Amino acid sequence: MSLEDCRNLKQQAGEAKTNGDVESNISSNRFLSLLASKDRNFLISPDGTQVEVSELEGKVVGLYFSANWYPPCRNFTAILIDVHEQLKSNRSKFELVFVSSDENLEAFNDYRALMPWLSIPFSDVETKKALDRKFNIEGVPCLIILQPEDDNDEATLHDGVEILYRFGVQAFPFTKQRLEELELQERQKHERQTLTNLLADHDRDYLFGHPAPKQVPIDSLMGKTIGLFFSAQWCNPGVKFTPKLVSIYHKIKQMLILNDNDEDFEIVFVSNDWDQSGFNSYFNTMPWLALPFGEPTAKNLAKYFDVRGIPCLIILGPDGKTITKHGRNLINLYQENAYPFTEAKVDLLEKQMDEEAKNLPRSEYHAGHKHELTLVSQETGGGPFICCDCDEQGAGWAYQCLDCGYEVHPKCVRAVDTSNMLGR
Ligand SMILES: [Zn+2]
Numbered sequence: 001m002s003l004e005d006c007r008n009l010k011q012q013a014g015e016a017k018t019n020g021d022v023e024s025n026i027s028s029n030r031f032l033s034l035l036a037s038k039d040r041n042f043l044i045s046p047d048g049t050q051v052e053v054s055e056l057e058g059k060v061v062g063l064y065f066s067a068n069w070y071p072p073c074r075n076f077t078a079i080l081i082d083v084h085e086q087l088k089s090n091r092s093k094f095e096l097v098f099v100s101s102d103e104n105l106e107a108f109n110d111y112r113a114l115m116p117w118l119s120i121p122f123s124d125v126e127t128k129k130a131l132d133r134k135f136n137i138e139g140v141p142c143l144i145i146l147q148p149e150d151d152n153d154e155a156t157l158h159d160g161v162e163i164l165y166r167f168g169v170q171a172f173p174f175t176k177q178r179l180e181e182l183e184l185q186e187r188q189k190h191e192r193q194t195l196t197n198l199l200a201d202h203d204r205d206y207l208f209g210h211p212a213p214k215q216v217p218i219d220s221l222m223g224k225t226i227g228l229f230f231s232a233q234w235c236n237p238g239v240k241f242t243p244k245l246v247s248i249y250h251k252i253k254q255m256l257i258l259n260d261n262d263e264d265f266e267i268v269f270v271s272n273d274w275d276q277s278g279f280n281s282y283f284n285t286m287p288w289l290a291l292p293f294g295e296p297t298a299k300n301l302a303k304y305f306d307v308r309g310i311p312c313l314i315i316l317g318p319d320g321k322t323i324t325k326h327g328r329n330l331i332n333l334y335q336e337n338a339y340p341f342t343e344a345k346v347d348l349l350e351k352q353m354d355e356e357a358k359n360l361p362r363s364e365y366h367a368g369h370k371h372e373l374t375l376v377s378q379e380t381g382g383g384p385f386i387c388c389d390c391d392e393q394g395a396g397w398a399y400q401c402l403d404c405g406y407e408v409h410p411k412c413v414r415a416v417d418t419s420n421m422l423g424r
């Protein structure tokens with residue numbers, strides 16, 4: 001959505017408020033006005049029977065925009081089923097309504113059969129469209145959560161998917177106050193964070209080193225900067241990133257020896273592999289330590305750090321507190337210079353990069369692309385991107401093809417001689 005759209009929306013919201021009297025007349029039947037149509041006052045239940053919209057009165061209602069053909073939707077549906085079941089079993093005033101983006105009735109029916117809640121009939125395209133517009137739905141899965149007696153949508157949450165991934169059923173009743181409480185709890189948990197309470201469990205105070213299963217005490221990592229490397233052998237980007245990380249790991253170690261101070265750096269592999277043999281062969285390519293395979297600690301860490309995709313590199317400071325969750329990105333941008341990954345260091349590197357960019361050519365031909373590439377920054381149309389040359393993330397300065405969006409890190413450009421390309 002462009003900035004222009006945001007402003008328009010705000011204006012509309014402002015105008016709606018000045019018409020408050022009209023609004024409140026409709027509001028006694030808020031769910032009816034949203035979910036019913038002029039010739040339908042019901043929703044369909046899982047077994048196909050009709051349930052009157054008025055039965056939602058007084059409940060917190062989630063509108064679930066989803067489509068059966070899209071894997072992220074199916075993944076989230078599984079989570080939603082779990083949350084719904086838990087809330088039903090303790091008789092919470094909560095209900096869900098499926099708003100389908102399925103392609104045909106058969107797909108809708110198949111998908112709906114999985115969902116133990118209500119649905120808008122597939123045939124009612126108008127109501128679905130109106131909901132899409134009202135809540136500005138831009139993609140699925142999307143979960144809009146409505147509070148009862150909230151006629152102006154002041155308490156409506158638009159990021160239900162995000163909230164359930166983070167907090168699960170604990171987020172009920174999905175009020176802003178409840179979310180603030182959870183945020184506070186999470187912050188406090190992170191403030192109490194130490195290396196031991198992250199990596200140890202009640203009967204293990206060590207990690208694996210080489211040759212596995214050599215035991216390395218977690219205590220021996222105290223005072224070091226630590227990278228937690230979440231990856232798996234089945235994950236292609238992870239396997240591709242690993243040798244880069246190995247080489248940079250060695251360079252950082254080397255640099256610290258030359259600097260001759262007390263600082264040290266270590267990486268701990270947190271495996272998401274499917275089986276022990278996958279873990280073993282992958283860990284053999286790494287010179288650092290690992291959490292033993294298959295322990296709940298690995299899953300807990302991923303949840304705690306909100307790891308959504310792998311590979312992921314979380315950096316902890318010498319005091320055991322989190323420095324950044326963007327270790328992978330920083331390694332890609334700055335290689336070994338990213339160490340120790342602190343905000344101060346990143347600021348410095350950004351300034352240096354801005355300085356260096358002044359000397360870079362404004363445009364360049366790169367061996368991997370047929371069009372001319374233009375130097376862009378965050379301010380001039382750049383921003384987070386995936387480098388088309390090394391397939392890794394980038395941010396800030398980049399060479400971009402204005403025709404087709406092809407984008408590479410400045411360090412990845414292999415300039416080509418264009419003297420014989422004139423007249424193209
Ligand atoms: Zn690159």
Ligand SMILES: [Zn+2]
Pocket residue numbers: 369370371401402403404405406
């Ligand atoms: Zn191009």
